[in-house]
Amino acid sequence: MDLARKFGAETAEGFVSQSEELNIEVREGQVENLKLAREQGLGIRALMGGRMGFAFTSDLSPEAIEKTASLAVEMAAQASADAHNGFPRPFAGYPRLDLYDAAIAETPLENKIELAREVEAAGRAYDPRVQVTEACAYHQSLAHVHVANSLGLAAEFAASVCGGHAVLVAAEDGDYQTGFGLQYAWHLPDVAAGKIGREAAQRAVQMLGARNVEAQEVPVVFDPYVMAGFLGILAPALTGQAVQKGKSVFAGRLGQQVGSPRVTIIDSGLNTAGIGASPFDGEGVPSRETVLVKEGRLAAFLHNTYTAAKEGTASTGNGNRGSFRSVPEVGPTNFYLAPGDLTPDRLIGDIQKGFYVTQVMGMHTANPVSGDFSVGAAGLWIENGELAYPVRGAAIAGNIGDLLTEIEGVADDLRFIGSVGAPTVRIGRMCVSG
Amino acid sequence: MRCILPDKELLQRVLREALARAGDFADVFVEERRVVGITCEADQIERMVAGTDVGAGIRVIAGGNSVYGYTNDLSWDGLMNAARIVVQATGEGGGEKVLDLRPVTAPYAFAVGLAPEKVEAVAKVELVRRANDRARTAGPAVRQVTVGYADTHQKVLIANTEGQYVEDERVRTRLMVNVVARKDGLIQTGYEAAGGFKGLELYQEVPPEQVADKAASRALQMLEARPAPSGRMPVVLSSEAGGTMVHEACGHGLEADLVQKKLSVYAGRIGEKVAAPPVTVIDDATLPGRYGSLVFDDEGTPGQKTVLIAAGVLAGYMYDRLTAGREGKSSTGNGRRESYQHRPIPRMRNTYIAPGADDPAALIASVRRGLLVKKMGGGEVNTANGDFVFEVAEGYMIENGRVAYPVRGATLAGNGPQVLQLVEGVGTDLGFGIGTCGKDGQGVPVGDAQPTILLRELVVGGTEQG
Numbered sequence: 010m011d012l013a014r015k016f017g018a019e020t021a022e023g024f025v026s027q028s029e030e031l032n033i034e035v036r037e038g039q040v041e042n043l044k045l046a047r048e049q050g051l052g053i054r055a056l057m058g059g060r061m062g063f064a065f066t067s068d069l070s071p072e073a074i075e076k077t078a079s080l081a082v083e084m085a086a087q088a089s090a091d092a093h094n095g096f097p098r099p100f101a102g103y104p105r106l107d108l109y110d111a112a113i114a115e116t117p118l119e120n121k122i123e124l125a126r127e128v129e130a131a132g133r134a135y136d137p138r139v140q141v142t143e144a145c146a147y148h149q150s151l152a153h154v155h156v157a158n159s160l161g162l163a164a165e166f167a168a169s170v171c172g173g174h175a176v177l178v179a180a181e182d183g184d185y186q187t188g189f190g191l192q193y194a195w196h197l198p199d200v201a202a203g204k205i206g207r208e209a210a211q212r213a214v215q216m217l218g219a220r221n222v223e224a225q226e227v228p229v230v231f232d233p234y235v236m237a238g239f240l241g242i243l244a245p246a247l248t249g250q251a252v253q254k255g256k257s258v259f260a261g262r263l264g265q266q267v268g269s270p271r272v273t274i275i276d277s278g279l280n281t282a283g284i285g286a287s288p289f290d291g292e293g294v295p296s297r298e299t300v301l302v303k304e305g306r307l308a309a310f311l312h313n314t315y316t317a318a319k320e321g322t323a324s325t326g327n328g329n330r331g332s333f334r335s336v337p338e339v340g341p342t343n344f345y346l347a348p349g350d351l352t353p354d355r356l357i358g359d360i361q362k363g364f365y366v367t368q369v370m371g372m373h374t375a376n377p378v379s380g381d382f383s384v385g386a387a388g389l390w391i392e393n394g395e396l397a398y399p400v401r402g403a404a405i406a407g408n409i410g411d412l413l414t415e416i417e418g419v420a421d422d423l424r425f426i427g428s429v430g431a432p433t434v435r436i437g438r439m440c441v442s443g
Numbered sequence: 444m445r446c447i448l449p450d451k452e453l454l455q456r457v458l459r460e461a462l463a464r465a466g467d468f469a470d471v472f473v474e475e476r477r478v479v480g481i482t483c484e485a486d487q488i489e490r491m492v493a494g495t496d497v498g499a500g501i502r503v504i505a506g507g508n509s510v511y512g513y514t515n516d517l518s519w520d521g522l523m524n525a526a527r528i529v530v531q532a533t534g535e536g537g538g539e540k541v542l543d544l545r546p547v548t549a550p551y552a553f554a555v556g557l558a559p560e561k562v563e564a565v566a567k568v569e570l571v572r573r574a575n576d577r578a579r580t581a582g583p584a585v586r587q588v589t590v591g592y593a594d595t596h597q598k599v600l601i602a603n604t605e606g607q608y609v610e611d612e613r614v615r616t617r618l619m620v621n622v623v624a625r626k627d628g629l630i631q632t633g634y635e636a637a638g639g640f641k642g643l644e645l646y647q648e649v650p651p652e653q654v655a656d657k658a659a660s661r662a663l664q665m666l667e668a669r670p671a672p673s674g675r676m677p678v679v680l681s682s683e684a685g686g687t688m689v690h691e692a693c694g695h696g697l698e699a700d701l702v703q704k705k706l707s708v709y710a711g712r713i714g715e716k717v718a719a720p721p722v723t724v725i726d727d728a729t730l731p732g733r734y735g736s737l738v739f740d741d742e743g744t745p746g747q748k749t750v751l752i753a754a755g756v757l758a759g760y761m762y763d764r765l766t767a768g769r770e771g772k773s774s775t776g777n778g779r780r781e782s783y784q785h786r787p788i789p790r791m792r793n794t795y796i797a798p799g800a801d802d803p804a805a806l807i808a809s810v811r812r813g814l815l816v817k818k819m820g821g822g823e824v825n826t827a828n829g830d831f832v833f834e835v836a837e838g839y840m841i842e843n844g845r846v847a848y849p850v851r852g853a854t855l856a857g858n859g860p861q862v863l864q865l866v867e868g869v870g871t872d873l874g875f876g877i878g879t880c881g882k883d884g885q886g887v888p889v890g891d892a893q894p895t896i897l898l899r900e901l902v903v904g905g906t907e908q909g
Contacts, residue, residue, distance in 0.1 A: 036704075043532050045512040046784060047525075048498070065494035067515040073495070084491035087564045091487060118532065141705050143827075178706060178827050185708075185827040224674045254485055255586045256623055258630060334494055371854060374821040374834035378623055379630040383671075383854035383904045385823070385832035402830055404856045404904025406673065442673035442856070442904040 012078035014159065018055035018085065021078075022096050022158040024291065025051050026333045029114070033147045035125040050333035055081040059090035065334045093318040096158040096292065103288040103295050104279055108168040110196050113149055121147045124173060124202050132177045132190070132206030138217060139210045141178035143187065147200075148172055156293040164293045170284050171197055175209035181217045186399075187368075188213030189234070191426060193284045212367060219387060219399035222443040228363040228417075229405065229439040230356060230391070233424040236431035238372045240274075240344060243409050244429075245377040247274070247301050248327070248339040249316035256378045258410045259307055267307045268413030273347035274302040276311055278326055283343030285428030291330025291337035299325045302413070313339045345430030349419030353433040356418045363391040364400065364441050380409040386441070404442040412436060448473055449499070449517055451544050454602040457501065459541045460526040462604055465533045466503040468764075469541075470603035472741060473499040473517065474783040479559065481592040483571045486579070491564070498783035501529050507769060511786040542606030549738050550745040553731055555614045556644030559594035567592055567643075574620050574651035581659030584666055586630075587623035590655075592616075594643075601743035609743035615640055615734065615888060617877070620655050624662040631668075631851065633661030634820070634836065638877045638888070640736040661818065661837050664849050671838060671853030671905025677813035678855060678901045679806055679841065685876025686891025687819040689796050691831040692859040693717075693724055694891075695882070697751050697759075698777070698789040699766035701826045708829040708860050709757060717757045718863035723797040724752040726761055728776055734877040735792040735890035742778035742787050749775045751794075752863075763789045781885040788883060793890035799869025803895035806868045808844040814853065814903055815839040815846055819876070829859035832904075856902040870895030 013021035027049040034042040050067040051074060062085025066077040129145035149171040157163040172193035179186050190208030194200050231239065251257035259267060268274075278287055278296025289295050292314050300308050312320065313328030316339055329340030357365060366388040375382035383406035389396040420433035449457075454471055461469035475497045482490035498515035499522060510532045514525040559567075571590045578588040594616040601609040617638030624631050635658040637649040680688055696707040703710075709717060718724070728737045728746030737746045742764050750758045762770075763778030766789055779790035807815060815838065822833030835853040839846045875892040 039508055040510075041508050042786065043508075043510045044786065045510075045528055045532065046514070048513070048515050048784070050496075050515070052494075061491075063490070063492045065492075065496075067496045067498060077495075080493045083564065084493050087481075087488060087568050088491045089487035089489065091489075141827075143704060143706055185706075187825055187827045254589075254623075255625070334496070336490060336492065370825065370830070370856075371821065371823040371832040371834060373823070374832075374854065376632055378632050381852045383834065383852055383906075385830065385854065385856045385904070387830075401828070402856055402858065402902065404673070404832065404854050404902055406671075406852055406854065406904050406906045440673050440906050442902055443675075 013055040016079045016082040022054040025155045028152040052333040053081040060085045060088040061094045099162045127202035128206040131203035132210040135210035138179045140180045143176035177209040179213035186216035216399045219401035229436045230365045237426040237429040242375040244341045249310045249312040250339040268305040270305045278342035283425040283428045285343040290328040292328035294324045294326045296326045348423035348432040353420045358394040365389045466505040468504040473600040476597045483590040500783040541604045544608040555642040557642040574655040577652040577655035578659045584624040586625045589621040620658040622658045622662040631665035633658040639732045668849035668851035671850040673905045678898045682872040682874035682895045687822045687833045690891045691822040691824040694794045699760040699762040718755045719866040720755040721799045721869040728792040733890040740776045741780045744774045744776040795892035798894040801868040803870035806897040810841045854904040865899040868897035
């Protein structure tokens, strides 16, 4: 920061992260790939005359840091001036969260390899038709983050997360179906290896013999994985950034009904059920809980320091930073749809004919600005309130905004897939292309 | 910035250390990457980013399995430590001998006209401004314009225990324009990008205004579009549409790692008819200036042109060293990685369907009722069963052989091997697209291309019945 100011910045910010990563991939009981990594880096933001520049380096030698500071100032000179650019002032304190467990790093490698093997063994033992392992893995990452700015803010935290995932293929009569299972935890004993493997196996096996269906309009049920995918494309539209840029379907609709009364959407950096928890964001602003949609009514948007200044409000602690290589944008921490009180079975039970979607393809092609989506879908066909047979090769299309208003039922099975959480959800009607 | 990349002697020591306990093969990949990124939105140059990333990845292969470690400490101690950490994770059993390093001769060279580091930041900002200003004048419905510019200059050193030593430089630049248009409460977007294994001379060939015009007209056109139908119908993919279909429908399934894990519908089918006779599919690293082009892949294997499907018959797969070794074959130069943080895996370069004999206009004229795709968006494939989807970014209904009206909101769904059998016509033209392909959490720059092609039938996933 001192260097940046020496080169001409009025205020500056430094963001340093050090991280360690371990990934173990097992196939047929053998460690097929093992990855161990350490990295560190620095990102410097320099502000002068309302112009913000950014530079980063993974080389932390004194010369490299000096060069990076001067580069940040050089970049600032080319940026447009904007009076809302700035850094947060120091905060009185930060929430205490249980995010670091030294036992994760200290546990021997062999135990973690064994955990990955258990994931695979449980999946393969679930059903003889589970014949191919695409990946069964253990992951852990440790990170130590420091943020400081020349207004006096200085904060640091450490976090460690561990978990596993499985992608298994079931085969029968020349038909191959893939299933996926995943879990993350803050403590090693909380990782349920067998459950991860069995979930992937079950999701693959239930799809064997899938057929195509005719195009029709029917009620549709999304499982938590699929609904979490849809929430992922909804999240950008609920940021102040998108609203201010005219890139949100929710712009100008605060206080209005944007979803059915069953829809409550929350962002919370304090909820440790998701791996997006942290005491503060990429600018050092304390994390908090923000209710974005309350019983269908649009209640708030997410902000970082810049978008909040532009809006005349306070940052919600959503200045997300991918790594030291990027500037803080606005993004969710843990983003989830609050659970309802029905069981998933009840949600499906009174559907005469419908589609229970367990896999979607091409979710990344959905348009976060217009909210339009059209995705490939596979799952189970519902007949007389029961899951009748598997379906593949279908497509479903619509608009994520409309989807919120058409949510008829929300189940009680909220589950986090990484940092996005969703329960099973039922949509009144959707066009299913066969 | 002064950055000292390690010398050959150090790399040789690192390799010896890596095979100290066990292993058949080891390699080290050292990278220095300089990037500049500029984003303009709301008429403001909002993001000015520059950075340097340096690091090295060390890999040991033992009995077909691999251990990979990386560090961004390139000092003697840093690299030797990283090698020791990797070694601790390998088993016992005596490592192979490490041969002396000898430089590998480059098979060809790509000329970079205007290297990004020789161009002042202000001139790059000007390119961004030109695109922004042009897109904003396209019409009153244009509500937001985002222009992104990025250049990367990547220097790599690759050395392995077979004695191969490669130094390579890759220069890529990219300009993308995203336009948001709004009318009567309806929001639509239009996207266009230009990029290549090139310096800034790219923008003399493809002016920023041209990229902006395409993005803006696409957004405005889609405001006038009707919702796409849902159901099965013939589809014409224009050569301007990019190559997402070939990338998803067959490219991924021909990557040797997926084939060997029996995760591909194309496994064990070499020599079989997997596509209609007019279909020839090629993956080519050697095309000058294309986004997925390369001189050496990220394992130091020279780039080449690889025929995957020849006149409908499956001819070969795309291999990296590890997968090639398992079959006693040579790598096809498809071993690529996002950065030193990732191990190499088989990836596409520039993948395309070769031009055929049909007149593109005649292909459209032959359709009674169907969909014309002028631009494809992203896509995804489940390689285990070949089911794929891709997005239609610009589409039109064809009625009685004529282009009738634009439609929006469609995704096309199909099955790779089935769709390739359904190709009824292949045009004489060829158009390229650029993209970042994601696989196993790694993104790499790729090109794809195809002529205008007619498919007998695909599932169109729109919102209108019928």
